[in-house]
Amino acid sequence: MLAVQVVDYGKPWEVVRTMEATEPPSPPPGQLKVKLLAAPIHPADLLLMRGLYGKRPSLPMGMGGEGVASVVDVGEGTDFKRGDRVIIPYGHDTWADHLTISAKRAVKVPAGIDDAQASMAMINPFTARLMLTDFVDLAPGEFVIQNAANSGVGRAVIAIAKARGLRTVNVVRRPELIDELKAAGGDVVLVDGQDLPKRVAAATGSAPIRLGLEGVAGEAMRSLTGTVAEGGKLVVYAGMSAQPAVAFPPHLIFRDLTIRGFWLIKWFRSADPRLVAEIQHEVLPLIADGSIKVPVEHIYPLSSAREAISHAARAKGKILFTAS
């Protein structure tokens, strides 16, 4: 079988290879042998290949943070059968034709979710869900504000917040996204700019916003920081602008703001598997009913790793792998 590996740290399309790997044998009790249906290429994967991510494993390293697969062989004592579609649990290198996974930690994919959307059920929706719950105890009706509202995480924030009775203020940089994000369930959608705090106040009736989700950094972050209420929190999960994280000291000092980083990988390292399952069962129905939907641009076989990675580095929609 084939698997994608990274043999050096550097430009992603130069350091990635598709290698011949040993196909897993029949699974032991409690395990499943699965065949990859879809696995996304995330910006974090490209950072990892460049050596700029929060971890730097020894080389060569397998790749892929999440995916969906089809059961091809079943170990004893499991409830799955061949052909079942499952979300691959956290901790596997998913860019491979076949994997052996734990039946207990695998979650069946509900009917009505296509492979592509199912393959992205974990990283972005989990990031969104945990940022909404683990930093500020928000009450139904409260607003949360985010920039990068059009990103995978941003769209998951809109859907999960709505399902939880929260309201979202969504900041984007391109006006043509306003209607699209409103249709996706965003309560308020605004284009970023100097007077953002005033426009946010006007759109929300000056409701205090205690949580801001920051994915852009740079001036966009300074702008967002000005919209968060006294005592509020700003959670930084990405820096898409490749600019530094920026805030205005008087906002921090006089308004008692807290800026926190959030990294899903760290959360997963000590996560209770029951909580993981609980969040999956919160998220999957939102994918099934179309509330969370990530635009897909192209799907490549693992044999075309370089082409796929190169495309991912410039794509607007999502690039996925499937088994070769």
Add this chain to the structure above:
Amino acid sequence: MLAVQVVDYGKPWEVVRTMEATEPPSPPPGQLKVKLLAAPIHPADLLLMRGLYGKRPSLPMGMGGEGVASVVDVGEGTDFKRGDRVIIPYGHDTWADHLTISAKRAVKVPAGIDDAQASMAMINPFTARLMLTDFVDLAPGEFVIQNAANSGVGRAVIAIAKARGLRTVNVVRRPELIDELKAAGGDVVLVDGQDLPKRVAAATGSAPIRLGLEGVAGEAMRSLTGTVAEGGKLVVYAGMSAQPAVAFPPHLIFRDLTIRGFWLIKWFRSADPRLVAEIQHEVLPLIADGSIKVPVEHIYPLSSAREAISHAARAKGKILFTAS
């Protein structure tokens, strides 16, 4: 008697006036009438006059955040006598010839402390003490790192940390300060620069530093952020560079940092008077033995408010007021 007032928001030396005010009568029971000995002009006072501070009182407003005074008249039921020197409690406009203060909240100044140093016993030392205790529970021997180490707060941090058995890494911008701050008790003193984290690790034996105190913002803040250990906190109390607060998103995200603002005025608004007294009794001995010592540049009478303020805006040392 004379008192300093601000009659508009604008350039401090243009909006400040010395006005004739009514001298307080004999004090009621439990109160003291005092005459000002010394009250400092802080950068925060200048920000307040410019309308750029965290509060914007209606005008005209009295001024001055702290000071030391001599008792001139004693209300019934107090333990003070005429001539006693007292720290003026928080909440008075101290730039005035005479004030009436609560005897219960006044603290006698120990012998051996001059008026100038006594007048600065509150704002900077309290900021230093509270930042050292209220954000991270540090154990004796642990390092704390700060920039602006040469500031009033920075020097108080060095002395208070030492008295508490903590060690300090002090970051400055001018190499000529190294010997001076080491003599003042700084364990490590380094000049800021790109490779600061490496030099800090070398100087501390790579000890994890869980608390950073940030008074500069801009690139100095990004530099400091790189020195704080995973899960650590950076407390922002000032932005002396007048630059934005800056951090590197991967530091925030992958190293799970927290950035917090700290504003002493907010703390005072709900502070337990017993805790205020406790901190005063921690700080005053450090001023008495010279561990905390702020260089004083000039002392003006209240009648020379414009000259004093104008000087303060460009001074290297501290400018103080005394009664006219």
